[in-house]
Amino acid sequence: MADELLQDLWLHQTADVAVNTLTVHPHRITVHAATTSGLASCPSCATLSGRVHSRYVRRLDDASVGGRPVVIELRVRRFRCGEPSCPRATFVEQVPGLTFRHGRRSQGLQAVLRRVALMLAGRAGARLADVLAAPVGRSTLLRLIRAVPETALPVPRVLGVDEFALRKGHVYATVLVGIETRRVVDLLPDRSVETVSAWLTDHPGVEVICRDRSGTFAEAGRVGAPDAIHVADRYHLWHNLAEAVEKTVLQHRALLPEPAPVVDDELPTVAALPSVASLPRTTGRLADRVREHHAAVHALIDDGVALRTIADRLGLARNTVRRLARAADPDELLVGRWTGRASILDPFKSHIDQRFAQGLTNARRLFEEIAQRGYPGKEQIVRKYVLRRRTSSSTARQSISCQSGVSSSGPFATTSAP
Ligand SMILES: [Zn+2]
Incomplete structure (x- = not known):
């Protein structure tokens, strides 16, 4: 039966x-x-x-x-x-x-194993196949995956192009995504202009190329799809904006005014906390990144690697690599370009600081003194500077002397602590 x-x-x-x-x-x-x-x-x-x-x-x-x-x-x-x-x-x-x-195997069993392989791949697939009383080796399952015929996806109208790391810092490849379908269209073995432009030539129909600002993909687009419009992708726009904001804020950190003391008894007064200006300026994600990149670039330079190759290997812009290569110390790069020119008062700050140390803190008197020495600005600017000096706690004194160092020498990072 x-x-x-x-x-x-x-x-x-x-x-x-x-x-x-x-x-x-x-x-x-x-x-x-x-x-x-x-x-x-x-x-x-x-x-x-x-x-x-x-x-x-x-x-x-x-x-x-x-x-x-x-x-x-x-x-x-x-x-x-x-x-x-x-x-x-x-x-x-x-x-x-x-x-x-x-x-x-029968076609039926082959189909079952192919599905198992596609869902679980080699090792896990082989374990499930055992449970299904159809024992099979993991390499056989991987062979089944490779034997699945590839269906050619339609060429997307809007194509996203980006690189991805096969081995971070060493081997990079390119991923192509249909922005409208949100599906990966193809993976290319490297990120060279030749490879990407060849793909675009072989797959006509791309109208918009969505990419980061790297020169490689720009060039590949120009060669392979000359009529396509290029747009910056949202991820990189946000990413770059966030980086720029972080960098700018760090560069101007010492210029941020001290917050007013909190009167509430429950809370510690601000004076008890380290002042903003006295905190080390060159910390945080950006600083870590700059230091990492600086170390990596200089290690490769020591190995005799060309700057162009270094840029490719580390996935950095050539200008960035050049800047990193020039800087003997990564902290040089964490200093703002504008910090030294923040005010027309700068050339006179050392005089004010000196007089401050001698006990003269009257803004009107200090204004008159530097006006005689050629200060062209308004009294108001002197008043603000003096006020800031007065409100900073004594613990911030070091950082102030550092700030005055800025006006003469430029870099914020050089702490002239006694
Ligand atoms: Zn025959």
């Missing part, structure tokens, strides 16, 4: 095959079957032939039943090809939906 049921189930899947017997072993089920169609088609010339040359039994693994592996012992025939011009003298028949040439 059970045999008949299994036989029925099995026969439903496969035409042109007769099941003769079905043996249920403790750990396996064997299906003894034979092909029934009268004619078979030659795989070379597609001529139908009914002239049987010989017969033999093929063993095929099939999907398991009730946790037991199923083996089909299928009696197949070898036919003679009747077409005189055909180079093939004989051929073995294949059963549509069941067998394929040289295959040791």
Whole structure:
């Protein structure tokens, strides 16, 4: 009864095959079957032939039943090809939906394993296949994935181009994304102008190229898709804006006014906290990044690597690499370009600082003194500067002397602590 049921189930899947017997072993089920169609088609010339040359039994693994592996012992025939011009003298028949040439599995089992491989890949897939009573090696599963034919996706109208690291700092490749479909269209083995432009030439139809500001993709677009419009992608716009803001704020940190003291008894007064200006300026994500890049660039320079190659390897702009290479110390790069020219008062700050140290803190008197020395500005500016000096706590004195150092020498980072 059970045999008949299994036989029925099995026969439903496969035409042109007769099941003769079905043996249920403790750990396996064997299906003894034979092909029934009268004619078979030659795989070379597609001529139908009914002239049987010989017969033999093929063993095929099939999907398991009730946790037991199923083996089909299928009696197949070898036919003679009747077409005189055909180079093939004989051929073995294949059963549509069941067998394929040289295959040791049924098409059904092959399809199941392919799905397992696509979902879980090698190792995990092999473990699940074990549970499904269809044991298979992980390399076989990976081969099944590689054998899946690639469906060519339509060329996107709006194409996103970006690089990604195969090995960070060393090997980079390019990913192409259909911006409207949000699907990866292709992966290219490197990020060279030649490779990307060749892809664009082979895939006409891209109207908009969405990219970062690297010269490589700009050039590739110009060569491979000369009519396409280039737009900066949103990620890089935000990313660059965030970086620029961080950098600017860091550069002007010492110019931020001290916050007014908090009167609430519950909270510590601001005077008890380190002043903003006395905190080390060159900390934070940006500073860490600059230091990392500086170290990496100089290590490669020491190895004799060209700046151009360094830029490619580290994924940095050439100008950035040039700046990093020029700076003996990364902190030089963390200092603002504008900080030294913040005010027309700058050339007179050292005088004010000196007089401050001597005990003269009257803004009007200090204004008059520097006006005699050629200060062209208004008294108001002197008043603000003096006020800032007065309100800073004594702990901030070091940083103030640092600030005065700015006016004479420029860099903020040089702390002239006593
Ligand atoms: Zn033939």
